[in-house]
Amino acid sequence: MMARLLKSREALLAGAIALLLALVSWRFPGFVAPENLARIFNDTAILIILALGQTAVILTRCIDLSMAANLALCGMVAAMLNAAAPGIPVGALLALAILTGAALGAINGALVWQLGIPPIVVTLGTLTIYRGLIFVLSGGEWVNAHQMSEPFKDFARAELLGLPVLSWIAFLVVAAMAVLMTRAPLGRAFYAVGGNPTAAIYAGIDVGRTRFAAFTLAGAIAGLSGYLWVSRYAVAYVDIAAGFELDIIAACVIGGISIAGGIGSVGGAVLGALFLGLIKNALPVVNVSPFWQLAISGTAIIIAVVANARAEGRARRIILRKAEVLA
């Protein structure tokens, strides 16, 4: 029992998070106060949501580098519409952002599916295109706080049962993704396609179509996050969330989502994002030099990847041994 618990990725990560919390609270006791933990969760909410979208893509043996650019484009569209027509209700803008994001994600998916281009190349290209489109749309101008309507800015920070709406949206997405990944045929197909594409075809799963679905889902999630980001920071410009795609992938990797596809869980991705969010929030408080902050984040990622590689290696050997025994 203990051994199985130790092997469980989620339990290890939860332990690491608890250790990190204990270390920080030793130097700065106020850090573990419930309201501060709630604040950190809220700060990490967008990363959690995005990591779940990326998880779906990585599970199918693909990768989406364009999520942050997609987020920025959808955020800019929502912000510019709000500035131009403050009368449009926030709900409609939210829906529009999700649809725009899904469409952009579908472009990635279609290119991977129909043209068979490697996902890393496709999304590297669309990443640049989406960023460029933001510039074309906005002419390089910012949409500033005073141009946005009050409901547009207040939606994400409105409190509901003691937590901001942003946190509740994260809970909702986590729950929906957990159901999708464990109970829905599509979610299971993600695992099958990534785990063994050839076997998936024999099982009657359309690999290309499944990947298309994963990219569209990730796009919709990026669109949702685009609105949330712009609303939270009350500003939209070309460079928002620049470089954030790497944080998203790092959260997935730390959470034990295998870059080789087919392995990973919603819980792992959430914990990976929380771990990264915790580091980002803890280091400024304990006064660590900015250069060390980068080094520490990087070390955490490498340790996670090493742990992943070892865990996967073991799993493969066991399968082979079983196969040998059977033979």
Add this chain to the structure above:
Amino acid sequence: MSLIKKIMVAAALSSALSVNSAHAETVKIALVVKALGIGFFEAANKGAQEAAKELGNVEVIYTGPTATTAEAQIETINALIAQNVNAIAVSANDKDALVPALKKAMSRGITVISWDSGVAPAGRQAHLNPSSNALIGNMCVKMAADNLPGGGDVAILSASATATNQNTWIAEMKKVLPNYPGIKIVATVYGDDLADKSYRETQGLIQSQPGLKAIIAPTSVGIVAAAQAVKDAGKIGTINVTGLGLPSEMAAHVKSGASKSFAIWNPIDLGYSATMIAYNLAAKKAEAKPGAEIPIGRMGKVKLDENNEGAMADPFVYDASNVEQFAKIF
């Protein structure tokens, strides 16, 4: 009438005539901007027109490319050389690429200065900086101190830890600290000019520095994020966010009270001063050489350093009384 008197009258008349003929010839000054349609430069043009009106015999030609590229700006400059203007005052899209075109202009006797965004010394006679590092550093601390009569803890939110201009300004801030008794800089954090990191660093400051009274962010991304974080943390009135920002980006945060005041150069004054310098050099009323002092009308005068660069003035302070008006401009 004695002969002497006749001669004197004649001399007076002729000198008056010659002055008149000099006045009749208008000095054509081209104000070349990075690109047309940018609020900041439209405002600079406003200042240039004001200077032209004040000088009387000056015509300001406001021009520039439609995109912020060096190639397009070179075309603009070549067209101005063909028009035979008297002076070119340029805010450059590229420090070095414009040099050959501007050298050609100078060889035709055209006065060339750069302002706002400079050209390498070989391509211009003088350069006008909106402000100097020392003035910016001092103004940042002054804005924080003005709202803290009893003194207090102040933190700096910078861009990246390796940004040269940021580090120079921070060093200048620390230099003037003895002039502001009671003001203590307790922390310097780095938001990397990313909205989310700056926001998070501000949250960290609010937590780790319980006595914090002001945050100085000499970066336009940082100051906006810090103001938003202070507002979200319910610290308006306790922590004042100040530093360098643009009025359009800061209007909402001044209105909410998160920022009482902030500074940036005034583009109107900048266009005005650039025109004044161009006029004085073109009309041979001043010479561009190290140590020279060139009068710039209502802005006083600007002193050139060893690179023929001068600083206009203190950064201009924006607060609740004027931010709305300037938010429409830039």
